Amino acid sequence: MNPATAFARVLVDELVRDGVTDAVVCPGSRSAPVALALHQAELAGRLRLHVRIDERTGAFLALGLAKASGRPVPVLTTSGTATAHLHAAVLEADQSGIPLLLLTADRPPELRGTGANQTIDQVGLYGGAVRWAADLGVPEEGREAPQNRYWRSVAARAVLVATGALSGDPGPVHLNLALREPLLPEGHDPRPALPSGVWAGRADGAPWTDAAPGSGPRAMVVSAPAPTTRAPGRARRTLVVAGDAPVSLGRSTSVVAAQRGWPVLGEPSSGTWGGTGSVRGAVLLLGAASWAAAHRPDRVVVVGRPTLSRPVSALLAHPDVVVDTVSPHPGWPDAGRGTRRVGGVLPDPGAVLGELDVSGHVAPDGWAQEWTAAAERVGTVV
Template sequence: MNPSTALARVLVDELVRGGVTDAVVAPGSRSAPVALALADAERDGRLTLHVRIDERTAAFLALGLAKASGRPVPVLTTSGTATAHLHAAVLEADAAGVPLLALTADRPPELRDTGANQTIAQPGLYGGAVRAAVDVGVPEAGREEAQNRYWRSLVAKALLTARGALSADPGPVQLNLPFREPLLPEDADVRVVGPWSGRPDGAPWTGGSVAAVERPADAGPARTLVVVGDTVPELGRAAAELAAARGWPVVAEPSSGAWSASVRGGALLLGVPGWLAEHRPERVMVVGRPTLSRPVSRLLADPAVRVETVGTSPRWADAGRSTTWVGGLPAPGAPPGRTPATADPAWRTAWRAAADRVGTAVDGVLDALPALTAGVLARDLVAALPDGALLVLGSSTPVRDVDRLAVPRAGLTVLANRGVAGIDGTVSTAVGAARVHGGRAFALLGDLTLLHDLQGLLVGEGEPRPDLTLVVPDNDGGGIFAQLEPGQPRYEAGYRRVFGTPHGRDLVAVAEALGWPAVRVSTSAGLADAVAVGGPRVVVVRTDQRAEAELAAALRAAAGEALDHG
């Protein structure tokens, strides 16, 4: 077989043997050898192939697959600008620790810097956003045995690096694959066979892990709060178990894996200065990357609070530069003296009671509204979802509405692209996550987030259609800005043009034009009926930017009043 076909087939074989179950392809010429090898692997039942016409959509689809499954997922592009369209998803995978594998087909080195078609400087294209970037080298004839060993070891190392098995720091990896012509196989059906050089026959390569650092002995009881941001679900659940064993209250973001253990509306609690002054924790244990709430950020920056960060790699979260200790998460049953002591039971009870008062106040405001708003939508959608469902939350307002207003519950898998927290690629991320979830899947995302990734709704011929319901609060533009500084009256003259950005589109018609059944609802009962149908489906709820901003202020005021009079 020709060298390009040989590299492609060995690469795909080693990916499968290393645990890859899904791969994503955007069509192209230079990537043809690998695309055909992936198609062969799917026909053999060795993996599931997903094909998208747009590279950015393909990359975010792969991100969703990897995020939901925890397994590395390769995304393949042709050379040139196609590779640049992966960058946003690579950045998200970097910040969120998602094992994305960027397979970038390339022209051979002799065509670089010559003005050759579709040729750019691809090695190192993603800079420090990848854990490793390897320019694989052009496959050559006559060196089959040596190249076989090199290619297999390279792929195995890439998978281990992406998983974080060697560094406890998972994330994206780039394999740049330069091919010379001929690109297409001369044979109709040739399979790669063993023996497998460099390891026991038939066994995948494995790696070690980084041992957690034990926390130093503590002097005695402390008022400890556990704050859990976006992280891998296993770590979030472990943090929740530790907090339960120690009697510590938890403030957890919806995509943390610990949300079901969180007090409701933690951001609203921490945003009431009088209550916080009385119940300020002495110690905060931070797990993951908390990014949603300004009150949480202010707490972590408070010099009176000792901030301890759970981290097993150099990439721990410390945006406020306030961490005084970094180490591994202790086991719930660790011997006394190796973890902070159990909290004051009365203090934990006070947190729970305060959360209940705030929740009652929030529900009172929301239930009195005459129409279905984004806030009511976030609360009621979470409550209406069936056990076992997947919920993907768009960045911007939806994830914050769920964080502040919904009742934390078990029985859901909640994901969000909070690594870099962009709105791009969210539809494709949700489609990818839905494909591997294995049950009902839902996404709550804003109108601009939907429009930013309309290509994600394009499911080509022969591609499976996901059981995914997209729920879209449509405020005709960038409604989050109405709740932030740009929404203040003194910026009114320029607000609509550069922040509100009205699009004027009928999102039901847009979704239907792309092949997704769609419906518009205006009541909680209508919402419950719409989400019960199953996907693929788009559910649109019309809202108002300024009304949502006024509601956010009313909810903060209600929380303050409930705690001041509690």
């Protein structure tokens, strides 16, 4: 499977997982990989596809579908001046708070600014009228796993931002998709299997990242048609990584962690420093390969904005570790592109932590004590 085809199938698969049920295609050459992936999703019964030749008409159709359903609706165009015809609908979506997703195919960087056919500067094309915009890098061979995480994280973020799930401010989002030839798949398979292996999404059809219920000011969370939660009790051994955050959030974190028996790797500005369950020197423990492997948590809850050391970054990127994030800031809190669920902070931050603890599980006896005892031994040596 060539890179453009892989990207398109992953992108569409993730958008469907994230709650997309309708899409509008305005046909063109550069956007062909994504158009084919959307068509294949329709054949599989995963979404409804609407085709419009005129981009302005297509954009307003997507706007109306999104307004009527409350779900994000993507409109896909080819590169060049076709993208400009979406602008009027973008302004309407901005003013009305409608979750419109703009998918604009683009030439790869080596063709930009060269006078190549149907090539304009599409980066930042819609200015401040969009809630978020991203210029995705060109899909490449040899980087399958990190690209899969990146593409799915971007798609999930686009849906969360467009629906206002964290901010309470829904509106249009622009994804600019640079694609390099070959644009068409090898052979013809109108009903390909869902992405698997290195291209797989979360288990059970879940979104790559979703929002904790009640995290946004207006709790605007979109549920995907497929199941979106994992079976309760899977992630038993939980570790909290607490970074810079308001004192109130740190205190709530310590309380929830103590109730659940979760050790806390807290930084001095986290509000958890010295609190119940706080494990000083935990970063050193994670740097000890054999100990870290034997005590690898099933789940990590990231609170605030931590300084991600190499051992912590490696833990968050581990494929067998579920990562949930609670952020007091409006920016996207997932540097590792692996967070399963994000939650914003309400007046009661403990409520958000409680929502993230979807299974209500308590850590095994002695889990926190093992971390504390090991840290004390490290402290006597260091």
